[in-house]
Amino acid sequence: MLGPMQTIDPQDELRVYDAYVAGRLSAGLAAGVRTGLFDVLDSDGPLSCAALAEASGLHERGVRAWLAAMQAGQLVQEVGSGDFALTPAAARDCVRNKPGSLAGLIDMEIENFLSPALVIEGLRGGGPCVYGDGDPWAEHAADPAKARAFSDAMHAIACSPALALAEKAPLENARRLLDAGGGSGTISVALARAFPQLHCTVLEIPAVLPHIEERAHEEGLEQQISALQGDLFAQAWPTGFDAVLLSQIMHDWSDDEGARLLRRAYNALNPGGTVLIHEKLIEPDGGPLANALVNLDMLVWTEGRQWSATDLEQLMQQAGFEGVQAQKTYGYWSLVSATRPG
Structure with missing residues (x-):
């Protein structure tokens, strides 16, 4: 049901919708880091969609959707006719093994990316829940791999x-x-x-x-x-x-x-x-x-x-x-x- 007509500022409605879809950019960013799409564009770009898909071992349709989202998010730019390259910001912050890159931080959080389900769990419990019932600091102390991933992520952001x-x-x-x-x-x-x-x-x-x-x-x-x-x-x-x-x-x-x-x-x-x-x-x-x-x-x-x-x-x-x-x-x-x- 449409409901009664109301006088609504379009910007107010867009503000809510933009907040709703913003998570897609985070998801695309994280996926690009984990699959190496940013790395391939940095080392081999500019590349066409087909060439990027082949070099990354990914499906061309998926890469095309990813490129469209990242281009609108100003992380990828089209150069020439149908070729794509990283923007300066993405080249600095989204590529692994570069000084100051945020790729390590982004990659670390993929398994525990801030999702509605995780926030709801936090709202209900009021305490840390990223590792279930485990204390994050105790988890890091007991697991050198988790400690290393967290340490590297904090290095990236700092x-x-x-x-x-x-x-x-x-x-x-x-x-x-x-x-x-x-x-x-x-x-x-x-x-x-x-x-x-x-x-x-x-x-x-x-x-x-x-x-x-x-x-x-x-x-x-x-x-x-x-x-x-x-x-x-x-x-x-x-x-x-x-x-x-x-x-x-x-x-x-x-x-x-x-x-x-x-x-x-x-x-x-x-x-x-x-x-x-x-x-x-x-x-x-x-x-x-x-x-x-x-x-x-x-x-x-x-x-x-x-x-x-x-x-x-x-x-x-x-x-x-x-x-x-x-x-x-x-x-x-x-x-x-x-x-x-x-």
């Missing part, structure tokens, strides 16, 4: 933000930095390059320690970056640091656990030391959309949420920090810093 953070971080006088939960050390690598006097200690679970050592060796920074086995909550943190970094850590935990992390950071610092929180923040208007949507990821992966600068400032002050400052660094990322008095 590469460009890490370089920007190194330009903004107030570390000119710092000698020792604790990178708490620092993954494979992506941020520490950028900071060590920018500040030759700085030694970074990356605190991580045992399954991740080899990744830190590998990355430090690859970058020639073994003298500036060291791996330290530890747990964010189960064991005491080492002390005597001039700076503590929490990059993409606060959003993984509940408010109470976030407060515990900040108290631990405070105790790890020398008087006058600096805590650095590197996150994708929520603005006063509730946006940007990309950051707000990550709340759904946090629902199914963690106990946390995306923070605003105001909320972080309050929590940092409660932990004893002073002089809280927030600044944008890169894209959706921001740095919130504060000082331990003394």
Whole structure:
């Protein structure tokens, strides 16, 4: 039944419909990464639809549909007559084994891509459900393959933000930095390059320690970056640091656990030391959309949420920090810093 005629702003109706179909772009993006379509276009393109299908071992009809969607999504462009190539953005972020590519992040989530069913499970249970009833961090600690995939994915998403953070971080006088939960050390690598006097200690679970050592060796920074086995909550943190970094850590935990992390950071610092929180923040208007949507990821992966600068400032002050400052660094990322008095 059509129902009574109503005066509707077409843009309002399109807003809902566009939100509904947006998942198709994510699905096509992930499928292109997993099947190697982006890789083939990068190495062999421009290619016709038929040539791309043959080179990828895929069905031509399927590839034609994929090309149409990716072209509209500005990830693929038509060049010449009927040949296709990657756009600069896709060539940078959708191709495997390129520095800073997001392909590893996208590929890791395919088995647990944020689906309506997963969100509904999170809505009903209120807690992490991406691994069923298993705790994600315990799963990573027990399964080196999962730990490696997650570590590589976090490296992918952090590469460009890490370089920007190194330009903004107030570390000119710092000698020792604790990178708490620092993954494979992506941020520490950028900071060590920018500040030759700085030694970074990356605190991580045992399954991740080899990744830190590998990355430090690859970058020639073994003298500036060291791996330290530890747990964010189960064991005491080492002390005597001039700076503590929490990059993409606060959003993984509940408010109470976030407060515990900040108290631990405070105790790890020398008087006058600096805590650095590197996150994708929520603005006063509730946006940007990309950051707000990550709340759904946090629902199914963690106990946390995306923070605003105001909320972080309050929590940092409660932990004893002073002089809280927030600044944008890169894209959706921001740095919130504060000082331990003394």
